[in-house]
Amino acid sequence: MKINKETTIGEILKNFENAKEVLTSFGMHCFSCPMSQMETIEEAGMVHGLDVDEMIKELNEKLVKIKK
16 A cells, blocks of 8 residues: 555544554644544645654655555
C-alpha cells in the first residue's frame, strides 16, 4: 500500500505497525478521534499546517507495513 493524498488516517493506522509513531512525529496525536478514521492525510496535513507532499513522501519512506 502506498500513501497518497486520499489515504485516510484510519487506513494508515490499520495497515502500518509504526503509524502512530510516524504520525506523532508530524504533530498528529488525535488517533482516538472518530473523525481521524475518515479524514484523509491531505485534510489532516492542511489542518496541522504541514507540507502535505513532503509529509506523504516521508510517510512512504518511514512506514512499515503490517505483516499478515
